[in-house]
Amino acid sequence: MTAIEIPAAVQTFIEATNRGDAEAFAAAFTHDAYLDDWGRVYRGRDGVRAWDRTDNIGVQAHFELNAIEPGPASYTSSHTSSHTCVATLTVTGNGHNGTGAMTFGLRDGLIASLRITP
Template identity: 45%
Template sequence: MTDQSIPQPVADFIATVNAHDDAGFLDSFTDDAFVDDWGRTFTGRDEIKGWSDKEFIGSQGVLTPEEVSADDDSVTVVGDWKSNYANGRSSFRFTTKGDKLTSMTIREG
């Protein structure tokens, strides 16, 4: 799958994650955004950064998209996640507002 088939700003976000760009990762979210990682919720920049430092960007994660679906303000990307922390097929559901993410929910793919 090419990045052109993934709507913005999610495509940019995935490229940022795969480049392990910590600042770009955090700047992709609105100030009140949240990450729901298999039921554990991290809200706001500080909590998201703390989680990401260990389990996402800090673990050198790479997402290889395999499927994508989109509607209004929601994009779901199912793909292979590989990192130094966790690995496996996962579903990433994003909600957006303008060019920012308001949420990212990670579940079993």
């Protein structure tokens, strides 16, 4: 795959996490966002905030972007996205640590869906 320019919402997702800014983090998502973290599903900005408290900023997560590529053409979810991208991130902090892919569905300049899979 070919690397792409990092979408602004994904950049905000990373930067807000790294500086511990929960409001900016949640604002990077659409109001009807869908977040799937290894099968644990969260919906809407309230769901995103809940995940953020337990699995992200709440455990002092820090992201390092390793690569970003166009997402799969066959990507589908209950929230239609304008386009997708796959970011490979290294995560450190007091929760999950490791490197893996996150698939972002983007709509209207915001994150409409996020899938984190093993």
